[in-house]
Amino acid sequence: MVATLLRIRFRVLGNTLASSPWQLVGFILGTLGALGMLALVWAGLFAVGFAGLDASRLVVTIAGAVLLLGWTLGPLFIAGVDTTLDPAKLAPFPITTGQLMRALTLAGLTGVPGLATTVGALGIFLAYFRWPAAAAAAVLCVPLGLLTVVVASRLVAALTSGAGGNRRTRELIGGAAFLVILLAGPLTLGILNLVEAGVTAGPDPLGRISGFVATLSWTPLAAAWAVPGDLAAGALLPALGKLLIAIATLVALWLLWRLSLVTALTSPSHRSAATVKSGKLGWFGRMRTSPTGATWARAQTYWLHDPRYLRQLLVVPIFPLLMLFYSGGDVTSPLFAFSGVLVAFILGVVPYADVSYDGTAFATVLTTGIRGRQDRAGRILAASAIGVPLIIAIDLLATGLSGRWELLPPVLGASIGLLLTGYGVSAVTSAYIVVPVPAPGDSPFKRVPGTNALAGLTMLGIWLGIGVLGLPSLVPAILAAATGQALFGWVALVAGFGLGAVFAVGGVFLGGRSFDRNAPALLARLRAFKNA
Numbered sequence: 335m336v337a338t339l340l341r342i343r344f345r346v347l348g349n350t351l352a353s354s355p356w357q358l359v360g361f362i363l364g365t366l367g368a369l370g371m372l373a374l375v376w377a378g379l380f381a382v383g384f385a386g387l388d389a390s391r392l393v394v395t396i397a398g399a400v401l402l403l404g405w406t407l408g409p410l411f412i413a414g415v416d417t418t419l420d421p422a423k424l425a426p427f428p429i430t431t432g433q434l435m436r437a438l439t440l441a442g443l444t445g446v447p448g449l450a451t452t453v454g455a456l457g458i459f460l461a462y463f464r465w466p467a468a469a470a471a472a473v474l475c476v477p478l479g480l481l482t483v484v485v486a487s488r489l490v491a492a493l494t495s496g497a498g499g500n501r502r503t504r505e506l507i508g509g510a511a512f513l514v515i516l517l518a519g520p521l522t523l524g525i526l527n528l529v530e531a532g533v534t535a536g537p538d539p540l541g542r543i544s545g546f547v548a549t550l551s552w553t554p555l556a557a558a559w560a561v562p563g564d565l566a567a568g569a570l571l572p573a574l575g576k577l578l579i580a581i582a583t584l585v586a587l588w589l590l591w592r593l594s595l596v597t598a599l600t601s602p603s604h605r606s607a608a609t610v611k612s613g614k615l616g617w618f619g620r621m622r623t624s625p626t627g628a629t630w631a632r633a634q635t636y637w638l639h640d641p642r643y644l645r646q647l648l649v650v651p652i653f654p655l656l657m658l659f660y661s662g663g664d665v666t667s668p669l670f671a672f673s674g675v676l677v678a679f680i681l682g683v684v685p686y687a688d689v690s691y692d693g694t695a696f697a698t699v700l701t702t703g704i705r706g707r708q709d710r711a712g713r714i715l716a717a718s719a720i721g722v723p724l725i726i727a728i729d730l731l732a733t734g735l736s737g738r739w740e741l742l743p744p745v746l747g748a749s750i751g752l753l754l755t756g757y758g759v760s761a762v763t764s765a766y767i768v769v770p771v772p773a774p775g776d777s778p779f780k781r782v783p784g785t786n787a788l789a790g791l792t793m794l795g796i797w798l799g800i801g802v803l804g805l806p807s808l809v810p811a812i813l814a815a816a817t818g819q820a821l822f823g824w825v826a827l828v829a830g831f832g833l834g835a836v837f838a839v840g841g842v843f844l845g846g847r848s849f850d851r852n853a854p855a856l857l858a859r860l861r862a863f864k865n866a
Contacts, residue, residue, distance in 0.1 A: 629709050636691065
Protein backbone atom coordinates (compact mmCIF):
# COMPACT_ATOMS: atom_id res chain seq x y z
CA MET A 335 0.00 0.00 0.00
CA VAL A 336 2.84 2.40 0.83
CA ALA A 337 4.47 1.68 -2.54
CA THR A 338 1.13 2.31 -4.29
CA LEU A 339 0.78 5.71 -2.64
CA LEU A 340 4.31 6.64 -3.65
CA ARG A 341 3.59 5.65 -7.25
CA ILE A 342 0.49 7.87 -7.17
CA ARG A 343 2.56 10.75 -5.80
CA PHE A 344 5.10 10.54 -8.62
CA ARG A 345 2.42 9.94 -11.26
CA VAL A 346 0.73 13.20 -10.23
CA LEU A 347 4.05 15.04 -10.43
CA GLY A 348 4.87 13.54 -13.83
CA ASN A 349 1.45 14.33 -15.31
CA THR A 350 1.63 17.89 -14.00
CA LEU A 351 5.05 18.51 -15.52
CA ALA A 352 4.04 16.87 -18.81
CA SER A 353 0.96 19.08 -19.13
CA SER A 354 2.75 22.38 -18.50
CA PRO A 355 6.02 23.27 -20.28
CA TRP A 356 6.60 26.24 -17.95
CA GLN A 357 6.29 24.07 -14.87
CA LEU A 358 8.72 21.61 -16.45
CA VAL A 359 11.18 24.43 -17.10
CA GLY A 360 10.78 25.66 -13.54
CA PHE A 361 11.27 22.13 -12.21
CA ILE A 362 14.48 21.68 -14.21
CA LEU A 363 15.84 25.07 -13.16
CA GLY A 364 14.98 24.35 -9.54
CA THR A 365 16.74 20.98 -9.72
CA LEU A 366 19.85 22.51 -11.29
CA GLY A 367 19.86 25.23 -8.64
CA ALA A 368 19.60 22.61 -5.91
CA LEU A 369 22.54 20.68 -7.39
CA GLY A 370 24.63 23.83 -7.45
CA MET A 371 23.80 24.58 -3.83
CA LEU A 372 24.63 21.01 -2.84
CA ALA A 373 28.03 21.29 -4.47
CA LEU A 374 28.73 24.44 -2.45
CA VAL A 375 27.50 22.78 0.75
CA TRP A 376 29.74 19.75 0.27
CA ALA A 377 32.74 21.91 -0.58
CA GLY A 378 32.12 24.05 2.51
CA LEU A 379 31.76 21.07 4.85
CA PHE A 380 34.90 19.48 3.44
CA ALA A 381 36.82 22.71 4.06
CA VAL A 382 35.43 22.94 7.59
CA GLY A 383 36.83 19.50 8.30
CA PHE A 384 40.36 20.93 7.99
CA ALA A 385 39.58 23.78 10.40
CA GLY A 386 39.43 21.51 13.43
CA LEU A 387 36.88 19.65 15.51
CA ASP A 388 35.46 22.75 17.21
CA ALA A 389 34.70 24.40 13.87
CA SER A 390 33.09 21.22 12.52
CA ARG A 391 30.88 20.85 15.60
CA LEU A 392 29.87 24.51 15.38
CA VAL A 393 28.90 24.41 11.71
CA VAL A 394 27.11 21.04 11.79
CA THR A 395 25.06 21.91 14.90
CA ILE A 396 23.92 25.27 13.55
CA ALA A 397 23.19 23.77 10.11
CA GLY A 398 21.04 21.06 11.70
CA ALA A 399 18.98 23.63 13.60
CA VAL A 400 18.53 25.78 10.49
CA LEU A 401 17.49 22.68 8.54
CA LEU A 402 14.68 21.88 10.98
CA LEU A 403 13.46 25.48 11.05
CA GLY A 404 13.60 25.62 7.26
CA TRP A 405 11.48 22.50 6.84
CA THR A 406 8.84 23.74 9.28
CA LEU A 407 8.73 27.43 8.37
CA GLY A 408 9.67 27.27 4.69
CA PRO A 409 6.43 25.70 3.42
CA LEU A 410 4.39 28.36 5.23
CA PHE A 411 6.35 31.36 4.00
CA ILE A 412 7.48 30.26 0.55
CA ALA A 413 5.99 27.19 -1.08
CA GLY A 414 2.90 26.17 0.82
CA VAL A 415 2.20 22.80 2.38
CA ASP A 416 2.44 19.92 -0.12
CA THR A 417 -0.86 18.05 -0.27
CA THR A 418 -0.23 15.72 -3.21
CA LEU A 419 -1.13 12.85 -0.88
CA ASP A 420 -3.97 14.58 0.95
CA PRO A 421 -4.99 12.51 4.02
CA ALA A 422 -8.57 13.78 3.82
CA LYS A 423 -8.94 12.53 0.23
CA LEU A 424 -7.36 9.17 1.11
CA ALA A 425 -9.61 8.61 4.15
CA PRO A 426 -12.29 6.56 2.27
CA PHE A 427 -9.71 3.99 1.14
CA PRO A 428 -8.62 0.96 3.19
CA ILE A 429 -5.40 2.53 4.46
CA THR A 430 -4.32 2.39 8.08
CA THR A 431 -3.03 5.50 9.79
CA GLY A 432 0.41 3.91 10.11
CA GLN A 433 0.59 3.12 6.39
CA LEU A 434 -0.50 6.66 5.54
CA MET A 435 2.13 8.17 7.83
CA ARG A 436 4.89 6.00 6.41
CA ALA A 437 3.85 6.89 2.86
CA LEU A 438 3.77 10.61 3.64
CA THR A 439 7.18 10.39 5.29
CA LEU A 440 8.72 8.57 2.32
CA ALA A 441 7.05 11.01 -0.06
CA GLY A 442 8.71 13.86 1.81
CA LEU A 443 12.11 12.18 1.68
CA THR A 444 11.89 11.25 -2.01
CA GLY A 445 10.70 14.62 -3.32
CA VAL A 446 13.18 17.16 -4.68
CA PRO A 447 13.48 19.02 -1.33
CA GLY A 448 13.84 15.71 0.52
CA LEU A 449 16.47 14.34 -1.85
CA ALA A 450 18.40 17.63 -1.73
CA THR A 451 18.26 17.63 2.06
CA THR A 452 19.42 14.01 2.23
CA VAL A 453 22.34 14.57 -0.12
CA GLY A 454 23.30 17.75 1.72
CA ALA A 455 23.11 16.01 5.10
CA LEU A 456 25.49 13.32 3.86
CA GLY A 457 28.10 16.05 3.73
CA ILE A 458 28.44 15.62 7.49
CA PHE A 459 30.79 12.73 6.69
CA LEU A 460 33.04 15.21 4.88
CA ALA A 461 33.09 17.50 7.91
CA TYR A 462 34.03 14.61 10.23
CA PHE A 463 36.29 12.61 7.90
CA ARG A 464 39.21 13.07 10.32
CA TRP A 465 37.28 11.62 13.29
CA PRO A 466 36.07 8.01 12.79
CA ALA A 467 33.93 8.05 15.95
CA ALA A 468 31.94 11.02 14.67
CA ALA A 469 31.53 9.43 11.23
CA ALA A 470 30.27 6.20 12.82
CA ALA A 471 27.76 8.08 14.96
CA ALA A 472 26.56 10.00 11.91
CA VAL A 473 25.38 6.71 10.40
CA LEU A 474 22.64 6.71 13.05
CA CYS A 475 22.18 10.45 13.62
CA VAL A 476 21.78 11.56 10.00
CA PRO A 477 18.69 9.35 9.37
CA LEU A 478 17.36 10.39 12.79
CA GLY A 479 17.76 14.07 11.92
CA LEU A 480 16.24 13.62 8.45
CA LEU A 481 13.20 11.80 9.81
CA THR A 482 12.74 14.53 12.41
CA VAL A 483 12.63 17.35 9.87
CA VAL A 484 10.19 15.50 7.60
CA VAL A 485 7.87 14.44 10.43
CA ALA A 486 7.95 17.99 11.84
CA SER A 487 6.93 19.40 8.46
CA ARG A 488 4.08 16.87 8.20
CA LEU A 489 2.89 17.81 11.67
CA VAL A 490 2.81 21.45 10.59
CA ALA A 491 0.79 20.46 7.51
CA ALA A 492 -1.71 18.59 9.68
CA LEU A 493 -2.04 21.47 12.16
CA THR A 494 -2.44 24.18 9.55
CA SER A 495 -5.06 22.10 7.72
CA GLY A 496 -7.21 22.03 10.84
CA ALA A 497 -8.52 19.07 12.79
CA GLY A 498 -11.97 18.69 11.34
CA GLY A 499 -14.94 20.87 12.26
CA ASN A 500 -16.40 23.70 10.25
CA ARG A 501 -14.60 26.27 8.17
CA ARG A 502 -14.21 28.86 10.95
CA THR A 503 -12.73 26.25 13.28
CA ARG A 504 -10.18 25.22 10.66
CA GLU A 505 -9.28 28.87 10.03
CA LEU A 506 -8.82 29.48 13.74
CA ILE A 507 -6.65 26.37 14.20
CA GLY A 508 -4.59 27.14 11.11
CA GLY A 509 -4.07 30.78 12.08
CA ALA A 510 -3.09 29.89 15.64
CA ALA A 511 -0.65 27.25 14.42
CA PHE A 512 0.83 29.74 11.96
CA LEU A 513 1.38 32.32 14.69
CA VAL A 514 2.95 29.78 17.05
CA ILE A 515 5.29 28.47 14.36
CA LEU A 516 6.13 31.99 13.20
CA LEU A 517 7.15 33.01 16.71
CA ALA A 518 8.90 29.74 17.56
CA GLY A 519 12.13 30.68 15.82
CA PRO A 520 12.72 34.13 17.36
CA LEU A 521 11.46 33.05 20.78
CA THR A 522 13.81 30.09 20.78
CA LEU A 523 16.70 32.31 19.76
CA GLY A 524 15.81 34.82 22.45
CA ILE A 525 15.67 32.17 25.17
CA LEU A 526 18.93 30.65 24.01
CA ASN A 527 20.57 34.06 24.00
CA LEU A 528 19.49 34.63 27.59
CA VAL A 529 20.81 31.22 28.65
CA GLU A 530 24.00 31.76 26.70
CA ALA A 531 24.54 35.13 28.35
CA GLY A 532 24.40 33.44 31.74
CA VAL A 533 26.80 30.62 30.94
CA THR A 534 29.29 32.44 28.77
CA ALA A 535 31.67 35.00 30.18
CA GLY A 536 34.00 37.45 28.57
CA PRO A 537 33.75 39.70 25.53
CA ASP A 538 35.20 37.12 23.13
CA PRO A 539 32.76 36.80 20.15
CA LEU A 540 33.91 33.23 19.40
CA GLY A 541 33.30 32.31 23.01
CA ARG A 542 29.78 33.73 22.87
CA ILE A 543 29.04 31.82 19.66
CA SER A 544 30.42 28.60 21.14
CA GLY A 545 28.30 29.07 24.25
CA PHE A 546 25.24 29.68 22.13
CA VAL A 547 25.86 26.54 20.05
CA ALA A 548 26.55 24.50 23.20
CA THR A 549 23.14 25.48 24.52
CA LEU A 550 21.47 24.97 21.12
CA SER A 551 22.84 21.42 20.96
CA TRP A 552 20.70 20.45 23.98
CA THR A 553 17.45 21.52 22.31
CA PRO A 554 15.27 19.43 19.96
CA LEU A 555 16.38 21.73 17.13
CA ALA A 556 19.91 20.36 16.94
CA ALA A 557 20.36 17.50 19.42
CA ALA A 558 20.63 14.80 16.73
CA TRP A 559 23.27 16.73 14.78
CA ALA A 560 25.41 17.45 17.86
CA VAL A 561 25.93 13.81 18.88
CA PRO A 562 28.75 12.95 16.39
CA GLY A 563 30.82 15.97 17.44
CA ASP A 564 30.45 15.13 21.13
CA LEU A 565 31.61 11.56 20.53
CA ALA A 566 34.61 12.79 18.60
CA ALA A 567 35.47 15.10 21.50
CA GLY A 568 35.18 12.22 23.99
CA ALA A 569 32.08 13.60 25.71
CA LEU A 570 30.24 10.28 25.98
CA LEU A 571 27.60 11.23 28.56
CA PRO A 572 26.57 14.47 26.80
CA ALA A 573 26.40 12.56 23.52
CA LEU A 574 24.13 9.94 25.08
CA GLY A 575 21.91 12.61 26.62
CA LYS A 576 21.52 14.44 23.31
CA LEU A 577 20.80 11.18 21.51
CA LEU A 578 17.97 10.49 23.96
CA ILE A 579 16.62 14.02 23.40
CA ALA A 580 16.71 13.49 19.64
CA ILE A 581 14.90 10.14 19.85
CA ALA A 582 12.30 11.57 22.26
CA THR A 583 11.74 14.50 19.89
CA LEU A 584 11.07 12.21 16.93
CA VAL A 585 8.73 10.01 18.99
CA ALA A 586 6.81 13.02 20.31
CA LEU A 587 6.46 14.55 16.84
CA TRP A 588 5.29 11.20 15.43
CA LEU A 589 2.66 10.75 18.15
CA LEU A 590 1.39 14.32 17.78
CA TRP A 591 1.19 13.89 14.02
CA ARG A 592 -0.69 10.60 14.43
CA LEU A 593 -3.13 12.23 16.86
CA SER A 594 -3.79 15.14 14.51
CA LEU A 595 -4.36 12.77 11.56
CA VAL A 596 -6.72 10.53 13.52
CA THR A 597 -8.69 13.56 14.71
CA ALA A 598 -8.92 15.03 11.21
CA LEU A 599 -9.91 11.74 9.55
CA THR A 600 -12.48 10.70 12.15
CA SER A 601 -14.00 14.19 12.36
CA PRO A 602 -14.18 15.20 8.70
CA SER A 603 -14.43 18.86 7.92
CA HIS A 604 -17.63 20.34 6.60
CA ARG A 605 -18.39 23.65 5.01
CA SER A 606 -20.70 26.14 6.63
CA ALA A 607 -22.45 29.17 5.21
CA ALA A 608 -22.76 32.42 7.09
CA THR A 609 -26.24 33.77 7.74
CA VAL A 610 -26.62 37.42 6.79
CA LYS A 611 -29.46 39.59 8.05
CA SER A 612 -31.94 40.57 5.36
CA GLY A 613 -31.12 43.93 3.80
CA LYS A 614 -27.58 44.02 5.17
CA LEU A 615 -25.19 44.62 2.27
CA GLY A 616 -21.91 44.96 4.12
CA TRP A 617 -19.28 46.82 2.14
CA PHE A 618 -21.55 46.92 -0.90
CA GLY A 619 -23.84 49.23 1.04
CA ARG A 620 -20.98 51.58 1.91
CA MET A 621 -19.27 51.96 -1.45
CA ARG A 622 -20.40 54.07 -4.37
CA THR A 623 -22.76 52.33 -6.79
CA SER A 624 -20.49 51.87 -9.77
CA PRO A 625 -18.37 49.09 -11.32
CA THR A 626 -15.27 50.37 -9.50
CA GLY A 627 -17.19 50.71 -6.21
CA ALA A 628 -18.66 47.22 -6.48
CA THR A 629 -15.21 45.74 -7.20
CA TRP A 630 -13.78 47.69 -4.28
CA ALA A 631 -16.49 46.32 -1.95
CA ARG A 632 -16.00 42.75 -3.12
CA ALA A 633 -12.21 42.92 -2.84
CA GLN A 634 -12.48 44.64 0.56
CA THR A 635 -14.60 41.72 1.77
CA TYR A 636 -11.93 39.29 0.60
CA TRP A 637 -9.16 41.19 2.42
CA LEU A 638 -11.06 41.17 5.70
CA HIS A 639 -12.65 37.70 5.63
CA ASP A 640 -10.78 35.37 3.25
CA PRO A 641 -8.10 33.42 5.20
CA ARG A 642 -5.90 33.33 2.11
CA TYR A 643 -5.56 37.11 2.38
CA LEU A 644 -5.55 37.14 6.18
CA ARG A 645 -2.55 34.82 6.10
CA GLN A 646 -0.56 37.66 4.52
CA LEU A 647 -1.84 40.21 7.04
CA LEU A 648 -0.73 38.02 9.97
CA VAL A 649 2.86 38.86 9.07
CA VAL A 650 2.28 42.61 9.46
CA PRO A 651 2.22 43.02 13.27
CA ILE A 652 4.82 40.31 13.82
CA PHE A 653 7.45 41.53 11.36
CA PRO A 654 8.78 44.34 13.61
CA LEU A 655 9.11 41.75 16.38
CA LEU A 656 11.15 39.50 14.12
CA MET A 657 13.37 42.42 13.13
CA LEU A 658 13.85 43.21 16.81
CA PHE A 659 15.08 39.68 17.48
CA TYR A 660 17.34 39.64 14.45
CA SER A 661 18.84 43.02 15.39
CA GLY A 662 19.86 41.62 18.76
CA GLY A 663 17.12 43.42 20.70
CA ASP A 664 18.45 46.85 19.71
CA VAL A 665 15.41 49.08 19.03
CA THR A 666 17.69 51.86 17.83
CA SER A 667 18.94 49.67 14.99
CA PRO A 668 18.08 50.87 11.45
CA LEU A 669 16.97 47.30 10.73
CA PHE A 670 14.15 47.68 13.25
CA ALA A 671 13.23 51.15 11.98
CA PHE A 672 12.97 49.81 8.42
CA SER A 673 10.52 47.02 9.38
CA GLY A 674 7.72 48.73 7.48
CA VAL A 675 9.75 48.70 4.27
CA LEU A 676 10.05 44.92 4.38
CA VAL A 677 6.35 44.52 5.19
CA ALA A 678 5.44 46.79 2.25
CA PHE A 679 7.62 44.70 -0.06
CA ILE A 680 5.68 41.58 0.98
CA LEU A 681 2.17 43.09 0.93
CA GLY A 682 2.70 44.78 -2.43
CA VAL A 683 2.88 41.46 -4.25
CA VAL A 684 -0.24 39.89 -2.70
CA PRO A 685 -2.77 41.29 -5.26
CA TYR A 686 -1.01 39.48 -8.12
CA ALA A 687 -3.12 36.44 -7.16
CA ASP A 688 -6.44 38.32 -7.04
CA VAL A 689 -7.85 36.69 -10.17
CA SER A 690 -6.46 33.31 -9.10
CA TYR A 691 -8.29 33.61 -5.77
CA ASP A 692 -11.52 34.39 -7.65
CA GLY A 693 -11.33 30.93 -9.20
CA THR A 694 -14.10 29.99 -11.59
CA ALA A 695 -16.25 32.66 -9.89
CA PHE A 696 -14.27 35.00 -12.13
CA ALA A 697 -16.89 34.14 -14.73
CA THR A 698 -19.40 36.20 -12.74
CA VAL A 699 -17.09 39.20 -13.00
CA LEU A 700 -16.94 38.84 -16.78
CA THR A 701 -20.72 38.54 -17.17
CA THR A 702 -21.16 42.02 -15.66
CA GLY A 703 -19.32 43.57 -18.61
CA ILE A 704 -16.93 45.46 -16.35
CA ARG A 705 -14.05 47.25 -18.03
CA GLY A 706 -10.47 46.38 -17.19
CA ARG A 707 -9.59 49.78 -15.73
CA GLN A 708 -12.58 49.63 -13.42
CA ASP A 709 -11.67 46.17 -12.21
CA ARG A 710 -8.00 47.09 -11.67
CA ALA A 711 -8.89 50.34 -9.88
CA GLY A 712 -11.36 48.63 -7.54
CA ARG A 713 -8.87 45.95 -6.54
CA ILE A 714 -6.05 48.47 -5.93
CA LEU A 715 -8.33 50.71 -3.86
CA ALA A 716 -9.32 47.76 -1.66
CA ALA A 717 -5.70 46.69 -1.19
CA SER A 718 -4.64 50.28 -0.46
CA ALA A 719 -7.41 50.78 2.09
CA ILE A 720 -5.87 47.93 4.09
CA GLY A 721 -2.18 48.23 3.24
CA VAL A 722 -1.49 51.98 3.42
CA PRO A 723 -2.83 52.55 6.97
CA LEU A 724 -1.02 49.43 8.20
CA ILE A 725 2.29 50.49 6.70
CA ILE A 726 1.99 54.03 8.10
CA ALA A 727 1.17 52.62 11.55
CA ILE A 728 4.17 50.28 11.47
CA ASP A 729 6.49 53.08 10.32
CA LEU A 730 5.29 55.37 13.12
CA LEU A 731 5.57 52.60 15.70
CA ALA A 732 9.04 51.45 14.62
CA THR A 733 10.57 54.92 14.39
CA GLY A 734 8.86 56.01 17.60
CA LEU A 735 10.15 53.06 19.61
CA SER A 736 13.62 53.52 18.16
CA GLY A 737 13.58 57.22 19.02
CA ARG A 738 14.99 58.00 15.58
CA TRP A 739 12.33 60.29 14.17
CA GLU A 740 14.81 61.58 11.59
CA LEU A 741 14.36 58.22 9.82
CA LEU A 742 10.59 58.63 9.45
CA PRO A 743 10.68 60.47 6.07
CA PRO A 744 12.97 57.93 4.34
CA VAL A 745 11.25 54.95 5.92
CA LEU A 746 7.80 56.27 5.03
CA GLY A 747 8.85 57.16 1.50
CA ALA A 748 10.49 53.80 0.82
CA SER A 749 7.67 51.74 2.32
CA ILE A 750 4.79 53.59 0.64
CA GLY A 751 6.75 53.69 -2.61
CA LEU A 752 7.32 49.92 -2.59
CA LEU A 753 3.72 49.23 -1.57
CA LEU A 754 2.13 51.35 -4.33
CA THR A 755 4.68 50.11 -6.86
CA GLY A 756 3.81 46.55 -5.89
CA TYR A 757 0.13 47.26 -6.39
CA GLY A 758 0.82 48.69 -9.83
CA VAL A 759 2.98 45.75 -10.89
CA SER A 760 0.40 43.29 -9.52
CA ALA A 761 -2.38 45.07 -11.44
CA VAL A 762 -0.51 44.30 -14.67
CA THR A 763 0.75 40.80 -13.88
CA SER A 764 -2.60 39.56 -12.56
CA ALA A 765 -4.08 40.38 -15.99
CA TYR A 766 -1.62 37.93 -17.59
CA ILE A 767 -0.85 35.31 -14.96
CA VAL A 768 -3.01 32.98 -12.91
CA VAL A 769 -1.62 30.24 -10.70
CA PRO A 770 -3.29 27.34 -8.89
CA VAL A 771 -4.17 28.40 -5.33
CA PRO A 772 -6.09 26.82 -2.42
CA ALA A 773 -9.82 26.78 -3.04
CA PRO A 774 -12.14 28.87 -0.83
CA GLY A 775 -12.60 27.03 2.47
CA ASP A 776 -9.35 25.05 2.15
CA SER A 777 -6.38 25.65 4.39
CA PRO A 778 -4.64 28.87 3.27
CA PHE A 779 -1.32 27.01 3.63
CA LYS A 780 -2.24 24.32 1.13
CA ARG A 781 -0.15 24.10 -2.05
CA VAL A 782 -1.75 22.69 -5.15
CA PRO A 783 0.42 19.73 -6.27
CA GLY A 784 3.04 20.44 -8.89
CA THR A 785 2.90 24.26 -8.75
CA ASN A 786 5.91 24.97 -6.55
CA ALA A 787 8.37 25.88 -9.33
CA LEU A 788 5.79 27.89 -11.31
CA ALA A 789 4.68 29.92 -8.29
CA GLY A 790 8.29 30.46 -7.20
CA LEU A 791 9.38 31.78 -10.60
CA THR A 792 6.32 34.01 -10.82
CA MET A 793 6.87 35.48 -7.37
CA LEU A 794 10.58 35.99 -8.01
CA GLY A 795 9.90 37.85 -11.25
CA ILE A 796 7.29 40.12 -9.66
CA TRP A 797 9.52 40.90 -6.68
CA LEU A 798 12.37 41.68 -9.04
CA GLY A 799 10.19 44.11 -10.97
CA ILE A 800 9.00 45.81 -7.78
CA GLY A 801 12.56 46.06 -6.49
CA VAL A 802 13.86 47.67 -9.69
CA LEU A 803 11.00 50.16 -9.96
CA GLY A 804 11.27 50.95 -6.24
CA LEU A 805 14.97 51.87 -6.37
CA PRO A 806 14.36 55.65 -6.76
CA SER A 807 12.82 55.72 -3.28
CA LEU A 808 14.72 52.84 -1.70
CA VAL A 809 18.26 54.04 -2.52
CA PRO A 810 17.83 57.54 -1.01
CA ALA A 811 16.25 55.97 2.07
CA ILE A 812 19.25 53.71 2.59
CA LEU A 813 21.61 56.64 2.03
CA ALA A 814 19.70 58.71 4.58
CA ALA A 815 20.10 55.96 7.20
CA ALA A 816 23.78 55.41 6.34
CA THR A 817 24.91 59.03 6.14
CA GLY A 818 22.45 60.82 8.41
CA GLN A 819 21.78 63.43 5.69
CA ALA A 820 18.18 64.66 5.97
CA LEU A 821 18.11 65.64 2.29
CA PHE A 822 18.23 61.99 1.20
CA GLY A 823 15.27 61.28 3.48
CA TRP A 824 13.09 63.95 1.92
CA VAL A 825 14.09 62.81 -1.56
CA ALA A 826 12.99 59.29 -0.62
CA LEU A 827 9.68 60.62 0.72
CA VAL A 828 8.86 62.62 -2.41
CA ALA A 829 10.03 59.85 -4.76
CA GLY A 830 8.13 57.18 -2.83
CA PHE A 831 4.77 58.93 -2.79
CA GLY A 832 5.14 60.48 -6.26
CA LEU A 833 6.52 57.57 -8.24
CA GLY A 834 4.49 55.06 -6.23
CA ALA A 835 1.29 56.84 -7.23
CA VAL A 836 2.46 57.03 -10.86
CA PHE A 837 3.21 53.31 -10.97
CA ALA A 838 -0.11 52.45 -9.32
CA VAL A 839 -2.11 54.57 -11.80
CA GLY A 840 0.00 53.25 -14.67
CA GLY A 841 -0.75 49.71 -13.48
CA VAL A 842 -4.48 50.46 -13.60
CA PHE A 843 -4.32 51.63 -17.22
CA LEU A 844 -1.83 49.05 -18.54
CA GLY A 845 -3.38 46.23 -16.55
CA GLY A 846 -6.85 47.36 -17.60
CA ARG A 847 -6.02 47.09 -21.28
CA SER A 848 -4.45 43.67 -20.75
CA PHE A 849 -7.48 42.59 -18.75
CA ASP A 850 -9.84 43.50 -21.57
CA ARG A 851 -7.80 41.38 -24.01
CA ASN A 852 -6.94 38.43 -21.79
CA ALA A 853 -9.93 37.99 -19.46
CA PRO A 854 -11.52 35.07 -21.41
CA ALA A 855 -8.15 33.29 -21.58
CA LEU A 856 -7.67 33.80 -17.82
CA LEU A 857 -11.06 32.19 -17.18
CA ALA A 858 -10.17 29.24 -19.42
CA ARG A 859 -6.95 28.68 -17.49
CA LEU A 860 -8.77 28.94 -14.16
CA ARG A 861 -11.22 26.26 -15.29
CA ALA A 862 -8.29 24.02 -16.23
CA PHE A 863 -6.94 24.09 -12.69
CA LYS A 864 -8.11 21.10 -10.73
CA ASN A 865 -8.83 23.01 -7.52
CA ALA A 866 -10.19 26.22 -9.05
